[in-house]
Amino acid sequence: MYDEEFFKKIFPFWDKLSDNDKNMFERYSSAVSYDRGTMIHSTKAECTGAIIVKTGCIRAYMMSDEGREITLYRLYPGDICMLSASCVLKSITFDVFIDAVEKSECLVINGKTLSDISQRNMFVKNFALETAVSRFSDVMWVMQQILFMSLDKRLAIFLCSESEKNQSDTVRLTHEQIAKYMGSAREAVSRMLKYLSRENIVESSRAGVRITDRARLEKLAFDQLKD
Amino acid sequence: MYDEEFFKKIFPFWDKLSDNDKNMFERYSSAVSYDRGTMIHSTKAECTGAIIVKTGCIRAYMMSDEGREITLYRLYPGDICMLSASCVLKSITFDVFIDAVEKSECLVINGKTLSDISQRNMFVKNFALETAVSRFSDVMWVMQQILFMSLDKRLAIFLCSESEKNQSDTVRLTHEQIAKYMGSAREAVSRMLKYLSRENIVESSRAGVRITDRARLEKLAFDQLKD
16 A cells, blocks of 8 residues: 555645545555566557556667567656556557566556546646656657767767766676667667777677776767767 | 637637637637748747648658758648647657648647646646647657668558548659658668669659559558568
């Protein structure tokens, strides 16, 4: 059972709910622990519900018929995934996949319950839509990156942001994983890492990719985004 | 001045508006005629407002710093563009460009007015969000196409749908225009059209692209979308 304080913090609409609906939220949400790599949600056909990240990290991605993946966004503690609640957002007509990037504790709010409540409470409906629209911006950013930016710049940005996020010079991911998160082919990423190694900007090993010349990597990432 | 019947048809929330807000809608909307190719909206910095298409066709697209364009969706009579109303949808943080595909008559509802009304009326807010979320699905479809589908299939699908839309065997667009609508490079489209011509599936001339073997083009477009 979840205490009210938690919901209050997550949901701006909490005070606008009837007591009955508050109870519904509490009764129809379940704490789930996902191991790293676990598939959490896979097609719009199932309405998994809203997923609130409590610890860890999950990601939403799209997948081609041949299994090629493109990461759309990642969610961290306090973030809410709404694209997994297709029965609440009827206008979402695409498939999105969600899995756990690392071991994650989540709270899943039953899709049917959320849909029912959003029918009778405009504030809930609004919140669901608003959350979805803000992901729209994330997806457009990814699309801009993939379609308009050169791979060296994208890779540099990715390495800088991973390193910053983990407060470490080493990005502990395989070429395969980096390619997956960036929505690129593994071969292309490996080739580019080889180039960056030859330039003494990074060192690539089994343990991952270590940044050896941060200044030049950042220059590559953030200089003249216009060219 | 617009008659109420028109707004009633377009806006499902019309009956939920106060008389004052109905008046605001009528007072702060203007009929605008755009010539083919006119830029209607260009950055999120300006809040153009909601654009309702009355006749013609407009399109929303993204653009790289080098001017490469990718069409996100097109809007036809009765459709509403909400991404041009960034002051209403605060969570939209990307630039979208809108221009007239052909001569179009539109009704533009002032962004500030719409934003004010959406603050005090949840139904209006909801409608704006819902409209934006449904475009999210369009954009995901475009992204799937561009990132996961081969160019021959995409070109075949494009030609089939253009021909069907205009009820004509000839698609009256230049290679440059086709590339722009498909989000591809002009050279790649020209090369592929040359290939389709050699296969006697289409005939390419100054007037446009004429479909000469519809059965094979459709087979290319719709067969085994999985391979």
